[in-house]
Amino acid sequence: MDRTNKPKLDQRRAPIYEALENFRQMRVVPFDVPGHKRGRGNPELTAFLGEQCVSVDVNSMKPLDNLSHPISVIREAEMLAADAFGASYAFLMVGGTTSAVQSMLLSSCKRGDEIILPRNVHRSVINALVLCGAVPVYVDPDVDRRLGISLGMCRRDVARAIREHPNAVAVLVNNPTYYGICSDLRAIVRMAHEAGMLCLVDEAHGTHFYFGDDMPVSAMAAGADMSAVSMHKSGGSLTQSSLLLIGPQMSVGYVRQIINLTQTTSASYLLMSSLDISRRNLALRGRTVFARVGEMAEYAREEINEIGGYYAFGKELVNGDSVFAFDTTKLSVHTRDIGLAGIEVYDILRDEYDIQIEFGEIGNILAYLSMGDRPQELERLVSALADIRRRYQRSSIGLLSQEYIDPEVVMSPQDAFYAPKRSVPLEKSVGEVCSEFVMCYPPGIPILAPGERITSQILDYIEYARSKGCSLTGPEDLAIENINIVIGGKK
């Protein structure tokens, strides 16, 4: 198959890691930043993080290259990453996948440009629209009514959006969603390219697609132009490290200029070396590692479905269109039929069973499985779910199902965010145009984004999510009693 990317470079190399090891041997005397000087100046920090760790927290210098203008070891590491992921070039990112998503959008659209995307994107995508002034054209994602989750985009809906907005500059796709659901990426890439648009992919949850057999297609294999890949999620690198991949149509130099607009000039070598070492691990052992993760998730799904009441969904959701493929390493469980909201199960697991899962929302929970998991911990999770059912099962009458709320976009996120605004109590905001974000975090998909009309349905949803214990974030008012609205926006 075309997507089985065969690396051409020697993936056993890890140039940044090797350079740091050499550097350590040289015992160079530091009269540069960081001021902790290999940890000596901050013994408490050194005791906490370990000498090994602080001794490589160093500044850019000739032997270690510079992320803003890489010409030696960082450049080699980026080329190795590109080779491993089958991309034309790969940028190491140190500002989270948020920075990769931002750079991806800032490289492809500017003020006033239209961009086609599903509404269930991560906040970082709409944040980037606030920064660059592009206007979102939302494709309603398909919805699974029983589970209350947004799926992928249907081909026909993407085609219609392209037809109705022929001047749009790009189409953005989640590959996959948090729940592991993939749209028909190859077809969407083809449609976008035929219309002269770029195809951008948020692959925050899809790093492993590049290193697995029987996995959904990855963005680069599908021919997409750019992809933001969260190495720190399934790739095993340190939190905040990420990759931005690009295809052959993009200019490496221009994308780098865009990245440098917002990137630190003191990139952390802890993060960069973690990317380097993790990329090596994935290239050399990824296939075995992810086959094991997939098996563990399958096992857990079977065991959880055997408990009764819960529904751990999997490949059976695949429908050839809005669920074109399912990422079987994801372990999501529908909990509403035991009478508990997902967020309630999430809280009980943490408070009473000392088990922390990724998130819970209205009807579902998601447990994040990865290369670090072992069967004995999985048994604990499954047993805890069985015990929660025994102790708490009740009627599910009165539990809301999560509905996809079709947003009315009144103005661009940037215009709304910077418009003259005032703060009003949430309950008085119906009919106004919102000028900020409201979301549950995680998953961090906005319930309201700047420029959208506030409706009573949306407010009911926010109240319900709050009453069940979801952590709401976004608004300037941390208590989330008031919301900023655009002056004069009311219908």
Add this chain to the structure above:
Amino acid sequence: MDLWFSEFHTPDVKHSIRVTRHLYSGRSDYQQIDVFDTPEFGRVLTLDGSVMLTERDEFIYDEMITHVPMAVHPNIRDVLVIGAGDGGVVKELTRYSQIRRIDLIEMDPQVIEVCRTYLPENASRLDDERVHIRFENALRSIRRSNGNYDLIIVDSTDPFGPGEGLFTREFYGNCFSALRPDGIMVNQQGSPFYRQDAEAMQRSHKRIYTTFPISRIYQAHIPTYAAGYWLFGFASKRYHPVDDLNAEKWSSLGLETRYYTPLLHVGSFYLPAFLENMLREVEQDNSQTVL
């Protein structure tokens, strides 16, 4: 030659036993297994460097974890034993003719193999026809059985290794479901003396206390375990460990014991003040998720 086995009971306390021979050393899929001959304690089995049993003091543990529930519940027929690959608990249980089935779940087949070879006396009753051995994860098997047992004995390793799952609320909850409406669960509860052990004991006692209507702690003196001072948990749906003790009935069985007596049974539930305080602390903390 000066050969010693040492075990850290805390980072600052070391317990050492002179060794005459190191008979076996092997790594299973789960843990490091060793067998020694020692002048004072006879043959010794260690897992991951912790003493599991010695020929010399094994009877204390095995008798106390077995006879206490057997003397309380009037009619124990079906028993589940978790861990206990050394066979000591099964050896005590098989002395009761009323028991018709003993399921033994051990995750590590290698422990049983090693005990059959090097501790044949201890493992002798594993071949009793009422004993059914299954090698699997205990959490998994207990999830699948409901309401079939009169007694569950949890003979686990300590809570900081592969046995960790046997100290969790999910495990105790699933044990509760696996017991008949008058069932009893007994488990080893570690030692209350050193701080880290005491905190682990408090955590698991709290989980059991909030799962079973009756939950009491009893104690025994076991020289080779941390501080020589060991606790057991008695958790029960109906029977009280002291009020429902039927001493005459138990005595009439004529079982010969070296540690357990019905009088000691009652005494073992009388605890020192510091331990009572520790238990009260977690029993009164009833924080639960508010739904």
